[in-house]
Amino acid sequence: MPARPPMGRDHGGIQALDRAFLILDVIADAGGEAKLTEIAASAGLNVSTCHHLISTLHNWGYVSRGINSRSYVLGSRILHLSAACLRQVDLPRRAQSFVDRLNDQTREAVQLAIMQDTNLVHILRREARHAVRVEAGFGGNANAAHATATGKAILAWLPPTELDRIVADKGLTAFTPNTITDIEKLKEHLRLVRRNGFSIDREEYRPGVICLGAALRDHAGAVVGSISVSAPAFRSTPDYIEQMKVHLIAAADELSVELGAPGAILRAPVKTIAAE
Structure with a gap:
């Protein structure tokens, strides 16, 4: 897996985008499916912020609900x-x-x-x-x-x-x-x-x-x-x-x-x- 780029405004990036891409990486690293609390912990985000970012990714099709809506999986837009x-x-x-x-x-x-x-x-x-x-x-x-x-x-x-x-x-x-x-x-x-x-x-x-x-x-x-x-x-x-x-x-x-x-x-x- 390629190394993740440095995050944050100090590196010329946009924090919200950094975090969104990090969430996708976390889900992928977890085998393609992970719970909200697991994603937040791995990404170093509070649960509320993580949920808002995931909601946006979900709207774009990059994240979908997992079985029984208890987890999140990579969406069809990734494909x-x-x-x-x-x-x-x-x-x-x-x-x-x-x-x-x-x-x-x-x-x-x-x-x-x-x-x-x-x-x-x-x-x-x-x-x-x-x-x-x-x-x-x-x-x-x-x-x-x-x-x-x-x-x-x-x-x-x-x-x-x-x-x-x-x-x-x-x-x-x-x-x-x-x-x-x-x-x-x-x-x-x-x-x-x-x-x-x-x-x-x-x-x-x-x-x-x-x-x-x-x-x-x-x-x-x-x-x-x-x-x-x-x-x-x-x-x-x-x-x-x-x-x-x-x-x-x-x-x-x-x-x-x-x-x-x-x-x-x-x-x-x-x-x-x-x-x-």
């Missing part, structure tokens, strides 16, 4: 934070073989992305194997979720209020003349993404680049990220895009199954796209 942390750390490792396979099959650039709050973050990438290839860079642009296939594959499945929050924070920057910069047009486009099961960026983020994306789901059916494949526009004929799409959706479905997604549809991939 939410834990899942987000594990997803960021564990997703690239679990996705590695699928990203490599998609790169082998299409010979094009493949990326794995997640949303961190309102930021689109690319966390894994494989470069194209063609002599002429897309040079999109690893990091991408945190403001470009609305203009990229990786971003739109995630945005399409977010609650409307969350989509509005992201757009309010990041805006709808026009990266190319093809970028969607109207919120209502974006929402209509995302409805098509949901219906089709994949997203497409037709030179919306970078001129001369076509990108297809598909959402990744976890055991709860929640979208946890996306995977995409990018190709130069000159190579992206309708047949070529269709081949990339089949490989992409197969990889996304199988990776989602690996992540525990219920009812993911597996599709048989077509033959590997030929080299130039």
